[in-house]
Amino acid sequence: MEILGGAAFQRLESAINAASLRQRVVANNIANLDVPNFKRSDVAFEEMLTNALGVQGESGLAGKMTNAKHIPINNSYSTPTPQVVTDKSTAINNNRNNVDIDKEMSLLAENQLRYNLLVQQVSHDVKMMRIGIEGRR
Template identity: 35%
Template sequence: MSLFGETIHTLENYLDYSALKNKTISNNIANTDTPNYKAKDVVFKDIFHETLQSPAFEAKRTHPKHIPFSSTSSQSPYSIITRSNTNYNHNGNNVDIDKEMVDLAKNQIYYQALVDRLNGKFGSLQTVIRGGK
């Protein structure tokens, strides 16, 4: 039994994803003028949904009292991919600085929303501990 259910764990995973995405975007921006550099991106939701849809993820329960199947994979739910199918600059570099800046701003808003939600969870706990005061 978890004190918070799965909410804190889920928020932690999304914060890890957002932090890695921020690092990847910053790396892309830093390499805007590097010859033959290929932009990288972090994927999370696509891989997560793909895993849920895969046949290997399913299990059949033959009796209602059987324990349900759950995946306990230690594999990271996100990965870094290289965008190698485009060239924006004459030197083989495919970093689009405008796109990267937009992605960075969106990711910062996303990260702040996650932190606010996490603060709300801990604020609720603090209120309960104080007896509603």
């Protein structure tokens, strides 16, 4: 039995890793704010996860139901790895740098909130497992 190795927990782990990577990428963008010809980067993960889960369209794989009373399932989702994507198409400064400090700071705050939410979810899941194993005292 995979208590903490299930698909949902692995997706949470991947999301936390993506948030951590995004923190480093945004910090790098901010650090290179005044570097000529620097192009900002971002992390593509949420879009890839949405596509992997088939939320925007029809999922390619589905669990097999052997009884009409079964709940439809799909545990065969792949968990994508986050990728760093560089935006080379824009330039907002005279030095051809495309880092906007206001946008980067808002992305940093948004990412911090996302990271905190994910860590709280993992903590809650582990707490519920512990209560299930030990019982409420």
